[in-house]
Amino acid sequence: MRRFTIRSLSVLGAVAIASLTLVQLGSASSDGQMAATATTVTVRGGEFFFKLSTKSIASPRKVTFVFKNVGHVAHDFKINGRKTPVMGPGKTSRLIVTFKKKGKYTYLCTVDSHASLGMKGTFTVR
């Protein structure tokens, strides 16, 4: 369809698509509450690992974890007493966590024995 739009509309369309992509990354819902001040950490998890875009932040703050299940079975992501739902392969979920103190925080998958198989690690607030 878009190939029939005039050039300026195509540009607008590209911007709209880029915005939609950001929204999808940020949240599956449309609550629009993405805090501009929050640090975002991308988390990819599968059998049996987590890969974080960063494993530490400078000073206590609010962090939005965007967890994507890149594996083939269900996983979740838990940190500092908060956790995402258990999600199937290909699903993404957003978890907003406020770290009030400096320290080391363990993150893990709570499904079966996934943590002991490697789905765990340490996130540092320095």
Ligand SMILES: [Cu+2]
């Ligand atoms: Cu898991």
